[in-house]
Amino acid sequence: MSEILDQAMRLFAERGYDGTTLQDVADAVGLSRPNLYNYVKSKDELLVAMVEATARSAASSLREVRQRTDLDPAAKLRMLVRTLALRRAEQPEQFRTLDRSDQALPPEIAKKHLQSRRAVLREITALIEEGVTAGSFRPVDARITALSIIGMCNWVAWWFHPSPAHPAEPVAEQIADNAVQMVVRAAGRTPDAPTPLGAVELLRQDLDYLTRLLSADAEAGDPPGRE
Structure with a gap:
């Protein structure tokens, strides 16, 4: 079944799902179509397995x-x-x-x-x-x-x-x-540098993130922090 699935994936990728038949899959693995039915009944089964x-x-x-x-x-x-x-x-x-x-x-x-x-x-x-x-x-x-x-x-x-x-x-x-x-x-970049302006930048970023988080929670109708 593993080889059948591998060959089916290859054919689907090359020809598309609609452009591939079970006969194509049977030919690729060296089986007759009746013998292929012993392993898989339809293209849908191959997709489900995939x-x-x-x-x-x-x-x-x-x-x-x-x-x-x-x-x-x-x-x-x-x-x-x-x-x-x-x-x-x-x-x-x-x-x-x-x-x-x-x-x-x-x-x-x-x-x-x-x-x-x-x-x-x-x-x-x-x-x-x-x-x-x-x-x-x-x-x-x-x-x-x-x-x-x-x-x-x-x-x-x-x-x-x-x-x-x-x-x-x-x-x-x-x-x-x-x-x-x-x-x-990254240590050493301007927003992360231990300077007053760097600290302000970090605070601004964190406030922006908190604002987005609170807005998302409000839109969802849940209190902040609830899953």
């Missing part, structure tokens, strides 16, 4: 990183982004298939795919908020920053082509470093 694998692995692996107590927020973010970027680099067909087929997915499959994407967004957003609260990160808009980071990782599936001379790990490390530099409070 989405379920994505939903189980992506969000859970990111959650494990975020919940570690031996790492500070910057180290967690670096590891989390590296994990996501490597996943896109090593499984590009899977991501491209779901991305290209998003509008054609049957409703139940589309719902699972959306849940998986939202789970990834929640984990990264929560980690950025953790870093802001701890004072490790600048008071950025956590959701916008998380979406920006996810965009960097997702694009790897489209432009990166691994080879022995161009492995995925250095690319993932660079993207992880870029993500950390987007948010971390």
Whole structure:
């Protein structure tokens, strides 16, 4: 079944979901169509397996990183982004298939795919908020920053082509470093310098962040700080 799913992902990525038939999948794995039915009954089953694998692995692996107590927020973010970027680099067909087929997915499959994407967004957003609260990160808009980071990782599936001379790990490390530099409070930069103006700038940033937080809570109808 693993080979069937791998070949189906490759074909879906190349031809699109609507442009691929079960006969194409059978030909790719060297089976007759009747024999393929012993493993899978429809293209929908292949998509369900693909989405379920994505939903189980992506969000859970990111959650494990975020919940570690031996790492500070910057180290967690670096590891989390590296994990996501490597996943896109090593499984590009899977991501491209779901991305290209998003509008054609049957409703139940589309719902699972959306849940998986939202789970990834929640984990990264929560980690950025953790870093802001701890004072490790600048008071950025956590959701916008998380979406920006996810965009960097997702694009790897489209432009990166691994080879022995161009492995995925250095690319993932660079993207992880870029993500950390987007948010971390870097010692020695003007807003963080121990000067009166630097202190005022830090206070202004923190007040801006608190204002956004209070506004979001007010719009949601919940008292500040409630989940």
